[in-house]
Amino acid sequence: MAEYNIFGQPLETKPEEEPAAEVTEAAETGRTGEERKAPSRLAGKKRKLHPLALLALAAAILLPSGLSVMLGASLEQTRTELAHLQSSQDGPVIPVEEEPTVEGLQTQDRPGEGQDVVRGEDSGPELPAYQELYPELYAQPAKHNSIDADKVCYLTFDDGPSARTPEILEVLERYHVKATFFVVGKTSEQSKQWMRDIVAAGHTLAVHSYTHDYNKIYDSVEAYLEDFSKMYNLILEATGTAPQIFRFPGGSINAYNGDIYQEIVSEMVRRGFVYYDWNRTNGDAVRKSPSASVLAQNALNKAGSARRAIVLMHDSKSHVNTVKALPAIIEGYQAEGFTFDALTPEVRPIVYAYPK
Numbered sequence: 001m002a003e004y005n006i007f008g009q010p011l012e013t014k015p016e017e018e019p020a021a022e023v024t025e026a027a028e029t030g031r032t033g034e035e036r037k038a039p040s041r042l043a044g045k046k047r048k049l050h051p052l053a054l055l056a057l058a059a060a061i062l063l064p065s066g067l068s069v070m071l072g073a074s075l076e077q078t079r080t081e082l083a084h085l086q087s088s089q090d091g092p093v094i095p096v097e098e099e100p101t102v103e104g105l106q107t108q109d110r111p112g113e114g115q116d117v118v119r120g121e122d123s124g125p126e127l128p129a130y131q132e133l134y135p136e137l138y139a140q141p142a143k144h145n146s147i148d149a150d151k152v153c154y155l156t157f158d159d160g161p162s163a164r165t166p167e168i169l170e171v172l173e174r175y176h177v178k179a180t181f182f183v184v185g186k187t188s189e190q191s192k193q194w195m196r197d198i199v200a201a202g203h204t205l206a207v208h209s210y211t212h213d214y215n216k217i218y219d220s221v222e223a224y225l226e227d228f229s230k231m232y233n234l235i236l237e238a239t240g241t242a243p244q245i246f247r248f249p250g251g252s253i254n255a256y257n258g259d260i261y262q263e264i265v266s267e268m269v270r271r272g273f274v275y276y277d278w279n280r281t282n283g284d285a286v287r288k289s290p291s292a293s294v295l296a297q298n299a300l301n302k303a304g305s306a307r308r309a310i311v312l313m314h315d316s317k318s319h320v321n322t323v324k325a326l327p328a329i330i331e332g333y334q335a336e337g338f339t340f341d342a343l344t345p346e347v348r349p350i351v352y353a354y355p356k
Helices: 019-029 051-090 165-175 189-200 221-239 261-270 292-299 320-335
Strands: 152-160 180-184 204-209 309-314
Touching: 152 165, 152 320, 165 189, 165 320, 180 221, 189 204, 189 221, 204 221, 221 261, 292 320, 309 320
Parallel strands: 152 180, 152 309, 180 204
Antiparallel strands: none
């Protein structure tokens, strides 16, 4: 019985036992027996390999290939895990073409050195051009709304100065009352002197309007600022004192400024100025002035029910009865327990508002 090695080859036997094999080998190679080399390990079709040998041969061939495939897959998995680990430590990897703007990045997401940065445009609201106008036109700092005392009456006079101004000042001095004058653009030397007299007496001198032309000043925010700036500078030039408060011609809400009053108010408040409407009036803003007694009665109407009062009156040449009614108005409010004072930026204003 033949014996085989681990490669399925028969072990060497004596020559006389396999003569056919030798004859066949010599015929195929054309060599003599002496020149013939050892038969090939895989040669001999008529030789049958043992099943164990076949199994060993297949393992020898397939094992290296399988190991190579397994090692390759393992290497790829290892690389993937390393990439995920690096990503978790260093933050997200952002492709250059998808890189967000600097404004949208957190600190750990900011691009590193050498990367291109795409800067976004400012998305904030565009500021109105009129905010750049009159850069000197700002009020001085004040503690707004810090004065809100009960039973205080603030007498106010619009449209001066005029020939009535000295007469009004005399009545106020007699009763030791301080008041507020919202003046207009009268440029004569006498008018400037009356402005100085108002300030010298300890009253408040404030802006009303330079032109008092509703159609012009309420044409736009820019138009209002132009008018206000002229009046502001006239007061500053005449008295050396910069006005800090003002009153809108016709009040803060009127038939001429309904579409832009909010813009005007917003801009003036932004510049630090305080405006004042009124909650009492003597009714002298008419072509033919009522009598002094009627004016006083108007000003004192429901005075007792008011927590505080800002009384509207006018200072112009034709308002003779206003001056005559002034003592009765002062005494009437005193009888209701009121004191008097001038308006300042600290006084909480009384302003109009459209009904809801």
